[in-house]
Each structure stands twice: as structure tokens, then as C-alpha cells.
Amino acid sequence: DRLKNDFQFIDVGRQGPEKVPAGIRKQQFAEIYEPFQPRDASSQAHRCLECGNPYCEWKCPVHNFIPNWLKLVTEGNIMEAVELSHQTNSLPEVCGRVCPQDRLCEGACTLNDGFGAVTIGSVEKYITDTAFAMGWKPDMSNVEWTDKKVAVIGAGPAGIGCADVLVRNGVKPVVFDRYPEIGGLLTFGIPEFKLEKSVMSRRRQIFAEMGVEFRLNTEVGKDVTMQQLMDEYDAVFMGMGTYTYMKGGFPGEDLDGVHDALPFLISNVNHCLGYEQDPSEYISVKGQKVVVLGGGDTAMDCNRTSIRQGAESVICAYRRDEENMPGSKREVENAREEGVKFLFNRQPVEVVGENGKVVGVKVVATQMGEPDENGRRRAEVVPGSEEVLPADAVLVAFGFRPSPAPWFADFSIDLHEDGRIKTVAQPQEVGRFAFQTSNAKVFAGGDMVRGSDLVVTAIDEGRKAAEGILDFLEV
Ligand code: FAD
Numbered sequence: 001d002r003l004k005n006d007f008q009f010i011d012v013g014r015q016g017p018e019k020v021p022a023g024i025r026k027q028q029f030a031e032i033y034e035p036f037q038p039r040d041a042s043s044q045a046h047r048c049l050e051c052g053n054p055y056c057e058w059k060c061p062v063h064n065f066i067p068n069w070l071k072l073v074t075e076g077n078i079m080e081a082v083e084l085s086h087q088t089n090s091l092p093e094v095c096g097r098v099c100p101q102d103r104l105c106e107g108a109c110t111l112n113d114g115f116g117a118v119t120i121g122s123v124e125k126y127i128t129d130t131a132f133a134m135g136w137k138p139d140m141s142n143v144e145w146t147d148k149k150v151a152v153i154g155a156g157p158a159g160i161g162c163a164d165v166l167v168r169n170g171v172k173p174v175v176f177d178r179y180p181e182i183g184g185l186l187t188f189g190i191p192e193f194k195l196e197k198s199v200m201s202r203r204r205q206i207f208a209e210m211g212v213e214f215r216l217n218t219e220v221g222k223d224v225t226m227q228q229l230m231d232e233y234d235a236v237f238m239g240m241g242t243y244t245y246m247k248g249g250f251p252g253e254d255l256d257g258v259h260d261a262l263p264f265l266i267s268n269v270n271h272c273l274g275y276e277q278d279p280s281e282y283i284s285v286k287g288q289k290v291v292v293l294g295g296g297d298t299a300m301d302c303n304r305t306s307i308r309q310g311a312e313s314v315i316c317a318y319r320r321d322e323e324n325m326p327g328s329k330r331e332v333e334n335a336r337e338e339g340v341k342f343l344f345n346r347q348p349v350e351v352v353g354e355n356g357k358v359v360g361v362k363v364v365a366t367q368m369g370e371p372d373e374n375g376r377r378r379a380e381v382v383p384g385s386e387e388v389l390p391a392d393a394v395l396v397a398f399g400f401r402p403s404p405a406p407w408f409a410d411f412s413i414d415l416h417e418d419g420r421i422k423t424v425a426q427p428q429e430v431g432r433f434a435f436q437t438s439n440a441k442v443f444a445g446g447d448m449v450r451g452s453d454l455v456v457t458a459i460d461e462g463r464k465a466a467e468g469i470l471d472f473l474e475v
């Protein structure tokens with residue numbers, strides 16, 4: 001009985017699931033964490049203090065009922081835990097795997113004060129994976145079906161979050177995606193060592209059984225027009241992501257051997273999954289000296305993919321210090337263990353080439369200055385500190401900007417200056433609904449509204465937009 005030990009958080013230290021040893025995992029595109037064993041999941045969940053007003057819950061973007069499902073796990077009540085976890089999250093097993101917990105729920109855990117935070121993410125993953133293995137499926141028996149039809153553009157986390165809430169409220173969504181599998185960047189971006197692709201194909205099956213229809217390999221604006229969707233559906237949700245690659249703006253970026261991060265990662269996914277149309281699409285850095293530029297999740301994924309492809313060496317150069325790096329600390333540690341070398345406080349100023357082919361990256365040293373408008377300390381250049389890092393391949397991971405389609409304007413869908421879609425921020429405005437765009441029938445959420453961010457924030461916005469759509473449709 002868990003009530004027997006109020007001091008579990010002292011008696012049992014924070015312990016995540018076992019990791020596959022670095023020497024083995026760097027040779028395979030497979031998840032690196034072993035599943036939690038039931039006894040370990042329970043004893044880790046038992047460390048929760050059940051704070052009266054849990055800060056972890058507040059810090060989690062979807063406001064999961066964390067202490068409540070942790071308690072159910074200690075009681076061995078997985079079925080109730082999985083139901084509760086799905087009340088707030090459409091893809092809990094994904095968030096458990098890829099959320100940067102150190103700056104969200106676990107960063108906010110009261111025990112993150114020397115005792116070691118509760119392993120919230122791993123338990124969240126454990127709950128859903130275990131429930132699925134036990135045959136759990138969402139219970140749709142009480143759903144009263146309406147005759148409303150909603151089109152969802154994009155099967156990424158935003159579109160999935162939206163479709164999940166709609167279908168549970170009796171509105172059958174039809175989800176269009178240009179890719180052959182659902183998941184958006186979860187499938188065609190995030191590598192398998194963080195999230196195995198079977199997780200999303202299992203979900204596709206579950207959602208389809210719930211009543212969500214997926215029309216894959218279908219691009220809106222090409223294979224089907226927005227006008228058709230506007231004519232055939234009662235509302236449209238757009239969760240199309242951000243896909244304009246940021247450039248460094250320095251000489252040499254177009255040399256042979258310099259690649260944007262996402263095409264590199266996608267070509268690797270396609271290669272591993274057999275989606276490759278033409279073998280020449282595969283970008284391999286096998287046997288090469290690789291320099292990765294950037295310090296976010298995408299850069300970490302490029303680092304670790306390069307290692308697995310068999311790169312001779314991988315250096316990640318980032319212009320700020322480790323403290324000010326945007327990527328998850330867990331992933332930086334994993335990358336280090338796998339052999340990635342980090343060079344902090346180095347800003348690229350040129351990709352150096354010979355005969356049109358990259359041979360190195362010229363960087364300057366930086367030092368941390370005053371905080372910028374986002375509170376992150378500026379990187380200031382140290383004069384006379386230039387050096388050239390030898391490279392055969394350079395992977396540019398500077399992030400993404402919005403990629404609005406030309407047809408948005410035909411439907412009076414207004415944009416911010418930077419290309420993000422404008423949506424209603426204050427749903428209490430009379431006659432307006434959560435995440436509605438300037439076209440009353442069109443809603444939007446995820447990266448295309450907030451700029452490139454996180455899986456969990458995209459899920460959150462998709463779910464909230466679905467609530468807005470339900471209000472709009474008076475369901
Ligand atoms: P997306 O996931 O981009 O999905 C958009 C979907 O819309 C895509 O499937 C696309 O094919 C489809 N689409 C677009 N236009 C059309 C059209 N015209 N017709 C049909 N379909 C269309 N976040 C984390 O929380 N943790 C991580 O570890 C993490 N790692 C990342 C690693 C990489 C390499 C990248 C690039 C991002 C990472 N992120 C991570 C960020 C996260 O993946 C995104 O914030 C999230 O996927 C955004 O969800 P979304 O639904 O808004 O867009």
C-alpha cells in the first residue's frame with residue numbers, strides 16, 4: 001500500500017528506465033530507453049508528494065492530471081490511469097517520449113530541488129504502452145454522432161489533437177496529409193531513436209477505429225483544393241506546421257556537402273522506412289567529418305543521426321553556452337554519450353569550400369552578453385578568434401519559419417507579419433471562437449500559429465481549436 005511510505009522520495013532515488021549502452025545504440029535507429037518494469041514504474045510514481053496545488057500540472061502545456069495518474073500507477077490501476085491521461089492529452093505515449101520534461105513538468109516538480117524530480121514522462125509513456133499491450137482502446141460507446149463534418153489539414157500533433165477531441169464529441173473528422181503516414185514531424189522529422197515509427201502507426205489504427213478518416217498522400221492545394229473542403233465540410237482546421245528553413249546568411253551555404261537539417265533527417269527516415277522514391281534522395285554522411293550548426297532539438301537529431309550513419313566525427317557548434325542552449329538537456333547528454341563533440345560559444349561566419357565542395361566551417365568565438373528581448377543572453381563575438389573546423393558535410397539546423405501557402409489569401413485567412421496565421425486569442429470575444437482565423441469557418445493551431453515549438457503545445461492548440469469548432473458548430 002503506497003500510503004505506508006511517506007518518505008519514498010527519500011528512500012528511493014529518481015531512476016529512469018534503463019538506457020541501451022551507447023556502443024550498441026549508436027549502431028541502430030531504435031529507441032534507446034528500455035520499457036519501465038511495472039515495479040519500477042510504481043515505485044517511481046510513489047515518489048510523488050501529491051502537492052496540493054501541483055505545479056507540474058500547471059507547467060504541463062495540456063495540464064495533465066499528473067499526481068492523480070501517478071497515484072493510480074502505484075495502485076496498479078493502469079486502466080483508470082490511461083483513461084484519465086487521455087482526458088487531457090491525445091498522444092500521451094508520444095509526449096512521455098519526446099517532451100523536454102526538464103523544462104516542463106519535471107522541471108516544475110517540487111522534488112526537483114535536490115531530491116530528483118519524479119520521472120513523470122517515463123511513467124506517462126508506461127501507462128499508455130502498458131494499457132495498449134493489455135488491449136485497451138478508447139471507449140466510444142457513449143458518443144452520440146452528429147451529422148457535422150470537419151476537414152483537418154495536417155496529420156501532425158495539432159491535427160491529431162483536433163481530430164481526437166472532435167471524434168470524441170460525435171463529429172467525424174477527415175484528416176488530409178500530403179505524407180504517406182500520420183504524425184507530421186513525429187514521423188517525418190523526429191528520428192526513431194527518440195520515437196519509433198510503430199508508435200504512430202499503432203495510433204493511426206486506434207484513431208481510425210474511433211471514427212477518424214485519414215486521406216494520406218493528399219496535398220491540399222494540389223490533390224484537393226481548399227474550395228472543395230470549404231464546400232463539402234462544415235468547418236476546416238489547419239495544422240500544417242512550419243517548413244521554411246532558416247539560413248545563416250553567411251558565404252558558402254550553397255556549397256556541395258551543406259544540407260538543411262530537415263531534408264537530411266527526412267531522407268534518413270524515408271531510407272529506413274522504405275518510403276524512398278529514388279535512392280539518390282538519401283543523404284548519407286558515412287565516413288565523413290560532420291559539423292552540425294545549431295543548438296536545438298533538430299540539431300541534436302542531426303548529431304545523433306550522423307553518428308548512426310557512421311560519420312567519422314561529429315562536432316556540434318553552437319553560438320551560445322550550454323546553459324543557454326534551447327535543446328532538451330536529456331538529448332544533449334545522450335548525444336555526448338554517443339560520441340558527439342560540442343563546441344559552445346562558436347558562431348559560424350563562413351562555410352569554406354574547395355572546387356565547389358565544403359572543406360570546413362569558419363567559426364568565431366563568442367562570449368555571453370546581456371539578455372535579449374526573450375531573456376536569453378546574447379552571444380557577442382570575440383575579435384580575432386577565427387578558426388576553421390574541418391568538415392566534409394555541414395548540417396544547418398537553425399530552425400524554421402512559417403510557410404504560408406499562396407492560397408490562404410483567397411480565403412481571407414490573415415497572417416502576422418512573420419507569416420504565422422492569426423487566430424482568436426480571446427475566445428470570449430462575442431461571436432468568436434477559440435483558434436478561429438479571420439475566416440469564420442477556418443480554424444488553425446500548432447506550429448503554423450505559434451511558430452515552430454513543441455509536440456505538446458501543438459496537441460494543446462489542436463485540442464483547444466476543436467473546442468472552438470464544437471462551439472462554432474453548436475454541437
Ligand atoms: P507538423 O508536425 O509539422 O505537421 C504538419 C503536417 O501538415 C505534416 O504532416 C504535413 O505533411 C502536413 N501538411 C502541410 N501542408 C499540407 C497540405 N497542403 N496538405 C496536406 N498536408 C499538409 N518537439 C518536441 O516536443 N520534442 C522533440 O524532441 C522535438 N524534436 C524535433 C525534432 C525535429 C527534427 C523537428 C523538426 C521538430 C522537433 N520538435 C520536437 C518540434 C515538433 O515536432 C513540432 O513542434 C510539432 O510537430 C508541430 O506540430 P504541427 O502539427 O503543428 O506540425
Ligand code: SF4
Nearest residue numbers: 060095099104105121
Ligand atoms: Fe510532462 Fe509533456 Fe507529459 Fe505534460 S505532456 S506531463 S509536459 S511529459
